[in-house]
Amino acid sequence: xxxxxxxxxxxxxxxxxxxxxxxxxxxxxxxxxxxxxxxxxxxxxxxxxxxxxxxxxxxxxxxxxxxxxxxxxxxxxxxxxxxxxxxxxxxxxxxxxxxxxxxxxxxxxxxxxxxxxxxxxxxxxxxxxxxxxxxxxxxxxxxxxxxxxxxxxxxxxxxxxxxxxxxxxxxxxxxxxxxxxxxxxxxxxxxxxxxxxxxxxxxxxxxxxxxxxxxxxxxxxxxxxxxxxxxxxxxxxxxxxxxxxxxxxxxxxxxxxxxxxxxxxxxxxxxxxxxxxxxxxxxxxxxxxxxxxxxxxxxxxxxxxxxxxxxxxxxxxxxxxxxxxxxxxxxxxxxxxxxxxxxxxxxxxxxxxxxxxxxxxxxxxxxxxxxxxxxxxxxxxxxx
Amino acid sequence: xxxxxxxxxxxxxxxxxxxxxxxxxxxxxxxxxxxxxxxxxxxxxxxxxxxxxxxxxxxxxxxxxxxxxxxxxxxxxxxxxxxxxxxxxxxxxxxxxxxxxxxxxxxxxxxxxxxxxxxxxxxxxxxxxxxxxxxxxxxxxxxxxxxxxxxxxxxxxxxxxxxxxxxxxxxxxxxxxxxxxxxxxxxxxxxxxxxxxxxxxxxxxxxxxxxxxxxxxxxxxxxxxxxxxxxxxxxxxxxxxxxxxxxxxxxxxxxxxxxxxxxxxxxxxxxxxxxxxxxxxxxxxxxxxxxxxxxxxxxxxxxxxxxxxxxxxxxxxxxxxxxxxxxxxxxxxxxxxxxxxxxxxxxxxxxxxxxxxxxxxxxxxxxxxxxxxxxxxxxxxxxxxxxxxxxxxxxxxxxxxxxxxxxxxxxxxxxxxxxxxxxxxxxxxxxxxxxxxxxxxxxxxxxxxx
Numbered sequence: 001x002x003x004x005x006x007x008x009x010x011x012x013x014x015x016x017x018x019x020x021x022x023x024x025x026x027x028x029x030x031x032x033x034x035x036x037x038x039x040x041x042x043x044x045x046x047x048x049x050x051x052x053x054x055x056x057x058x059x060x061x062x063x064x065x066x067x068x069x070x071x072x073x074x075x076x077x078x079x080x081x082x083x084x085x086x087x088x089x090x091x092x093x094x095x096x097x098x099x100x101x102x103x104x105x106x107x108x109x110x111x112x113x114x115x116x117x118x119x120x121x122x123x124x125x126x127x128x129x130x131x132x133x134x135x136x137x138x139x140x141x142x143x144x145x146x147x148x149x150x151x152x153x154x155x156x157x158x159x160x161x162x163x164x165x166x167x168x169x170x171x172x173x174x175x176x177x178x179x180x181x182x183x184x185x186x187x188x189x190x191x192x193x194x195x196x197x198x199x200x201x202x203x204x205x206x207x208x209x210x211x212x213x214x215x216x217x218x219x220x221x222x223x224x225x226x227x228x229x230x231x232x233x234x235x236x237x238x239x240x241x242x243x244x245x246x247x248x249x250x251x252x253x254x255x256x257x258x259x260x261x262x263x264x265x266x267x268x269x270x271x272x273x274x275x276x277x278x279x280x281x282x283x284x285x286x287x288x289x290x291x292x293x294x295x296x297x298x299x300x301x302x303x304x305x306x307x308x309x310x311x312x313x314x315x316x317x318x319x320x321x322x323x324x325x326x327x328x329x330x331x332x333x334x335x336x337x338x339x340x341x342x343x344x345x346x347x348x349x350x351x352x353x354x355x356x357x358x359x360x361x362x363x364x365x366x367x368x369x370x371x372x373x374x375x376x377x378x379x380x381x382x383x384x
Numbered sequence: 385x386x387x388x389x390x391x392x393x394x395x396x397x398x399x400x401x402x403x404x405x406x407x408x409x410x411x412x413x414x415x416x417x418x419x420x421x422x423x424x425x426x427x428x429x430x431x432x433x434x435x436x437x438x439x440x441x442x443x444x445x446x447x448x449x450x451x452x453x454x455x456x457x458x459x460x461x462x463x464x465x466x467x468x469x470x471x472x473x474x475x476x477x478x479x480x481x482x483x484x485x486x487x488x489x490x491x492x493x494x495x496x497x498x499x500x501x502x503x504x505x506x507x508x509x510x511x512x513x514x515x516x517x518x519x520x521x522x523x524x525x526x527x528x529x530x531x532x533x534x535x536x537x538x539x540x541x542x543x544x545x546x547x548x549x550x551x552x553x554x555x556x557x558x559x560x561x562x563x564x565x566x567x568x569x570x571x572x573x574x575x576x577x578x579x580x581x582x583x584x585x586x587x588x589x590x591x592x593x594x595x596x597x598x599x600x601x602x603x604x605x606x607x608x609x610x611x612x613x614x615x616x617x618x619x620x621x622x623x624x625x626x627x628x629x630x631x632x633x634x635x636x637x638x639x640x641x642x643x644x645x646x647x648x649x650x651x652x653x654x655x656x657x658x659x660x661x662x663x664x665x666x667x668x669x670x671x672x673x674x675x676x677x678x679x680x681x682x683x684x685x686x687x688x689x690x691x692x693x694x695x696x697x698x699x700x701x702x703x704x705x706x707x708x709x710x711x712x713x714x715x716x717x718x719x720x721x722x723x724x725x726x727x728x729x730x731x732x733x734x735x736x737x738x739x740x741x742x743x744x745x746x747x748x749x750x751x752x753x754x755x756x757x758x759x760x761x762x763x764x765x766x767x768x769x770x771x772x773x774x775x776x777x778x779x780x781x782x783x784x785x786x787x788x789x790x791x792x793x794x795x796x797x798x799x800x801x802x803x804x805x806x807x808x809x810x811x812x813x814x815x816x817x818x819x820x821x822x823x824x825x826x827x828x829x830x831x832x833x834x
Binding site: 059060063143146149150151152153154166169170173174176177178180181182184185187188189191192193194196197200201203204207208210211214215 | 535539540598601602604619620621622624625628629631632633635636638639640641642643644647648651652654655657658659661662665666
């Protein structure tokens, strides 16, 4: 399985074609990403999501915002999710919507769509495609919120008062449901049952992905049999790729583009998401070693691949060596152990593979400003 | 199409007093309903019950009945636009008090007469039992749902199937299939369900179950239908995801019907369910506002699903908006009545009957119909409602007040009103065993004890 995955990594395919050099450990880092994203936002006209805005300004969510203040001082995850909306440090909050818009623009008006009016387009994008971009964001945000539900039976004093945690859950369930419900009504307004079916299936994928992510890769599972790379990709596609891939496909469907354009758009969304996830999983392993490394999840790609490569026995030894007397993990030790193996480079290779696949897919569209932006985003994903 | 949620001042409940003649008439005509009332009024004689409803702060249930408008909360149980005959509802804007009262009376006489006529002219002796009649269309319901929930992961699948064990009452799918058959016959077709109609019955149950799973997390419930809840057994995180998954599967099945109007109608339900849940978070200071809020919440949380599912099955067979409106109004009125009775049972039924502990609503801080009516007789309840029964002893005390008051009877009476309206609506369809079963069903909604 492992060799099969490795064999399909023609990592520097593009650079050999001389189009682009993919310097893997360039120092450009996240500032590069921010620039790529903000440049791209200018291309699609107004990036502000009106549907999300309407949701944010609704009585229901203002109510939640008021209540969330009660959670200050507790460990309820909703607090951090809410903070993230205000301060988007990674500049990736509306990334999905942005990509749907860029793809819509890159694909241009469709010849088949005689009843779709070209005049309705704003900055080369149909209104229905804009709505779809917003729906994609709503769904993504809804699950950010639902991911932050806590199990009350695992409550400890350090979390804060149990009552507040209960309340935090209530708010998280309600606001996530509210966003999802708005996504459902928004979807129906797109007037295309195929698109409704496609995006609903993406929601189902997302749920399954999160379910795996939460309950198969918990920290204790560091001791049980890990997953292999193929199943990592499968699960990561569900939790991080399906929504974008299917939204990209749906954007083509809404403009009546043919099956081939839909397939290409799906591919771009899929590979970009996987590349993006690998890139962010790799961050703790490729950053300069300044100070204590932050704790990282044992289900991130480099660790999963490392385990797969060194085998369970060796991995258990390394885990034990990195465990302190107080039964806590020394992350710098573990980091060093993972770095010494091939897990990191395997993940980097896979990241490049997906970035390049995305680049490849987008070549099917005519050259344009929007396509360049999509290319920049795809290559930014392969830079660290 | 966005809709308004509250339009203050648009419909203002104004005091309506019953006069005794009106009551007598009602009592005579609505024989079965009347006996039903007495079930609730254990210690009351016939006369005293009417007297109570008569001097109830000068504000009777009928004024409340008219406060919950269709969708916007602006019109009464009827929709003026589609049914000129029901123009009586405009009484809320009519300054002439007497006139409006007369209209009011006649409106409620009509529906009780109607089913009697049907019985004599169309069907033989007894109205068909809805359960028996719907059975043939529901045998594969849960198997079909489980097929929709097919996922690779064992545990998630198990969680999603958990409540589709055939032990639920499946009252919503039952209404949907009966309505579909009644509408098919009304539209000059064979009664047999169209594939899309069958799918809607299934989707209705799925949406309902998904919302139950989330509600149990929100309310912190540990029992449902005599089983431990998903959140109790597997934790809140998994419960929420299971609910989300059921919803996504329902949404896919809905899209596959291939009718965008049907998708829109049922997506509205999902939004209503959430908005209704949000409405439960707040309490209104003003009494009239509070009742209006309660009925609107009841519509969104319970009736919207039934009303819109009925509408959806009608869209698939009949393009006439008036027919669709009949289906919608039947579902809406039955749905509200169903929830009102549910709220009554929270006070009257012993533990275990509903599969949940009694006075559960009070414990959750919710003031339902019986409490709101009781508050008119015992203003002491007002403060408790506002603090959501959070002080120690509030729940017990509120419980006592409700049982001392005629809150339960009043709520029951209100539920009957909604059922009468449902009967009036459904009677406009061509006679069929299924239609008569839907009429019979309203009676069962009122008499159920679990």
